[in-house]
Amino acid sequence: MTTKDKIVNAAEALFAEHGFEQTSLRQITSEAGVNLASVNYHFGSKKALIQAVMARYLSRFMPALARQLQSLENYQQVTSRAVFDCFRQPLMALTDVSRQGPANFLRLLGFAYSEIQGHLRKYTMTEFGTVIEQLLQWLHRANPQLSDAELFWRLHFILGATVFAQVSSQALIEIAAADFDEQVDPEHIIDKLIPFIAGGLDSSAAG
Amino acid sequence: MTTKDKIVNAAEALFAEHGFEQTSLRQITSEAGVNLASVNYHFGSKKALIQAVMARYLSRFMPALARQLQSLENYQQVTSRAVFDCFRQPLMALTDVSRQGPANFLRLLGFAYSEIQGHLRKYTMTEFGTVIEQLLQWLHRANPQLSDAELFWRLHFILGATVFAQVSSQALIEIAAADFDEQVDPEHIIDKLIPFIAGGLDSSAAG
DNA sequence: GTCTATAGTATGATAGAC
């Protein structure tokens, strides 16, 4: 394994655990067993390292999600849950990158939104905007009773629930283990999340 | 206004905007127009200041929420939506603390969970554990088909959607106005949110 | 490519004069 790989792997694990800003290059190089200066040699800056870590996942996940959404064409009727189920396979396939791939990716995505990493959000959106639009179209087809505006609002509520769930996952898992004697893997939070967001999306509008 | 008050007010605004760790004591004292050393004189440490900021809201919000939940006893049948309506008045009453009180409180709550501020979560839970339990009980009564663990998870998904909605409210309102010609007041986002979270909560579990 | 050494900057906290 090259030094560059060692750095990306260590950075991913630490970013996913503590967030981007809270992880120092010293922690990363120490964990990777490489010299501190090597990060700037191989990546140029911490910011570039962050993008490299995200790119490794986004470049796999987004095309896979696009393919899943495409396959919805085969069905006559599309439900919200079917749309969100499209996230499962692309997410689980991230175990190719690392054993903790799915969990790490979701946590990283959460931090990318919650920390004021404007460059990350811009990167994600410009790079994969078409997939996002595709997703919106399917949700509209699954919920023709909702106006575009209503769908817009609910999508952002969903985004919030998802991001928050991932960023807080460790704390929540610990509480669930302590209070309910329930062992939950980070990547299985999505199993709990999907019924929730599908139900919220399909709910009848305010009365 | 005393120096102590100036510090708490400035800290609240900055914490709500950038998070706890990302806000320095120098930013706070500069914004408050007081000396740097005064934070440690009045509060002892940054950690203690964080708790003071949170305490000001929690000590108002939690008892008010408890009273609202208590009033549910008058009803024979309780729905999820009725339970969540209990949040409206206690939240809006936080304008007594500051004009941005409701929004700030929700943002601070989000940061308190997402940053690894173990001491904050512990503080919240030990101080107001009974209200949380009360809330869970009512939600359980409204949704007897869901297990305690399932309720716990969904409650936190709801917290995420709510926090995110408040955090992004200004941007979302502007987009809604531009794209959908829809005028929404910040305090009416909750009208859009409640059907969503009630629908998510009542959704049947994963299958 | 890899290292040491260090520049340059920011942080939380504190001692001590007033």
Added chain:
DNA sequence: GTCTATCATACTATAGAC
């Protein structure tokens, strides 16, 4: 209570020897 000055400690980034 409030101030200045400063300590001790982190951080990112880089220059320069090997």
